[in-house]
Amino acid sequence: MADKTNYDLVIIGGGPAAMTAVVYAARKQVDMLVISDDIGGQTMWSSGVENYLGFPFITGAELVQKFEDHVRTFNVPQEYTRATRLARSGDVFNIDTQDGRQFTSRAVIIATGKSPKMLNVAGEKEFLGRGVTYCATCDGPVFAGQNVAVVGGGNSGLDAVVQMMKICPRVYLIERSQSPRADAIMIQKAKADPNVEILTNTTVKEIVGGNFVEGLVIDSVDGGNLRKLDVSAVFVEIGLSPNTDFLNGIVRLNQNKEIPVDCAARTGIPGLFAAGDVTDVPEKQIIIAAGDGAKAALGAYAYLVRLPVGETWG
Ligand SMILES: Cc1cc2nc3c(=O)[nH]c(=O)nc-3n(C[C@H](O)[C@H](O)[C@H](O)COP(=O)(O)OP(=O)(O)OC[C@H]3O[C@@H](n4cnc5c(N)ncnc54)[C@H](O)[C@@H]3O)c2cc1C
Structure with a gap:
């Protein structure tokens, strides 16, 4: 656990969108923190991935291991917890976490993906973890x-x-x-x-x-x-809901509770970016989440150094 609580960029999430954002932001030497209680996100749940370029077949766990090996080369700090609240005061974002800490950041990338929906029938909660x-x-x-x-x-x-x-x-x-x-x-x-x-x-x-x-x-x-x-x-296995509850109305969501973004991963709130399955980008795929994560990191970098978007050649 790091003592430092103030960063230029906080990336919330540990899936392909967040991990790609880390790689792109690290290559720009951005001062950043990752907040996620796991590494890999939904990709860990996939028994076989057959559509990630360069890997005709790979298990989700193996692909995540490759992502993690790559990300670890940059030594970016990670807090193993969940974000419970995101707020903005002036030009600074405040992020509360489940373990009772608070972080501040000039820019934030939300890459919190999706979680499984429940059936809501009798016995479902009772037998959770017991079948x-x-x-x-x-x-x-x-x-x-x-x-x-x-x-x-x-x-x-x-x-x-x-x-x-x-x-x-x-x-x-x-x-x-x-x-x-x-x-x-x-x-x-x-x-x-x-x-x-x-x-x-x-x-x-x-x-x-x-x-x-x-x-x-x-x-x-x-x-x-x-x-x-x-x-x-x-x-x-009846579908997934976006992990957006912790946003507390900081950004307007669409009817599916996804975050609308533009083609540069911007949410419309200066300094706030979103990438991957949590957004309204239609196709939910690893390669798309990864690409969106790259766009969000380059957008956040442009925001932090006050460059126009598109002048941040990776
Ligand atoms: C069973 C299954 C099989 C799949 N197979 C394929 C496939 O073969 N090919 C393919 O391209 N795609 C596949 N997908 C889809 C693919 O996994 C997703 O599109 C991709 O993982 C989305 O990446 P993401 O980073 O946006 O989100 P996610 O992978 O959902 O990651 C979100 C991350 O955010 C973290 N998080 C959530 N809330 C918080 C919070 N409040 N604070 C901090 N962290 C938080 C999570 O713990 C997780 O680390 C599959 C999905 C499933 C469920």
């Missing part, structure tokens, strides 16, 4: 050899199904709509495996069990088809 999980990559191996259910037919859900079908006798995929919404290649993989049962037009009613999850109660969207699946784990 209910939001990360198949992290927790999947624990349930090898057991029947499991994955809720959500988007890319995250299909990623979970493809991981679990290799190690589980039965994998149920529960999807509310008429068909899964994931990339076709992922759906094909799941459909080709006889251990996978895809239940569409289906909704979750309750997660049941004793000490641990023992079943998932489902129904058709129209009702009248209640059924209990005997499963030991429920992987909730």
Whole structure:
């Protein structure tokens, strides 16, 4: 933990957007601090990344290790905590953290990404960590050899199904709509495996069990088809919400609670930049978050040295 509390730049987040911002700002020798309680963000949850340039296939954990090795060469200080409040007074930003500290900074990059949404059904909170999980990559191996259910037919859900079908006798995929919404290649993989049962037009009613999850109660969207699946784990993969609660109204959010930014990662508030999944940039991908992080760092540098944007050749 550093004694210093006043920086030119604070980068909030530890995912690809934040890590790329660190590299670009470090090469400009900006006086900065990173605030994040982890390193890697959502990329750590990906079992296989096949679309990051230079790496035809790499696991999320391996890619994060490469990012981290690169970032560490710059010796940038990191506080392993979360930002709980961001405020502005005059030209200075104040950042409160979960461990009760306060930092000030002339510029801030928000790169806090997204977190999993909850189902909000009975049993979900009760069985959290006892069969209910939001990360198949992290927790999947624990349930090898057991029947499991994955809720959500988007890319995250299909990623979970493809991981679990290799190690589980039965994998149920529960999807509310008429068909899964994931990339076709992922759906094909799941459909080709006889251990996978895809239940569409289906909704979750309750997660049941004793000490641990023992079943998932489902129904058709129209009702009248209640059924209990005997499963030991429920992987909730129904989407993600932007981590913007700590912003306390400092910046206007869009209807999805994302931060609107312009093409230079500016939020409209002088000195405040945002990058990656937390913004309104439409596609949520590692390479896009990384590119946005670079733009935000160069924008912050331009702001700090009063250069016009576009005159900060990396
Ligand atoms: C299962 C899964 C598989 C995926 N597979 C791929 C893939 O194959 N290819 C691809 O390109 N993309 C993939 N993605 C998407 C990709 O992971 C994201 O687009 C990317 O990680 C976004 O990066 P980010 O830095 O913007 O945010 P994140 O990765 O979400 O990182 C946000 C960081 O901010 C931190 N943070 C959050 N709130 C606070 C706070 N209040 N204070 C401090 N720190 C905070 C978090 O701890 C985290 O370190 C996948 C996503 C998932 C969920």
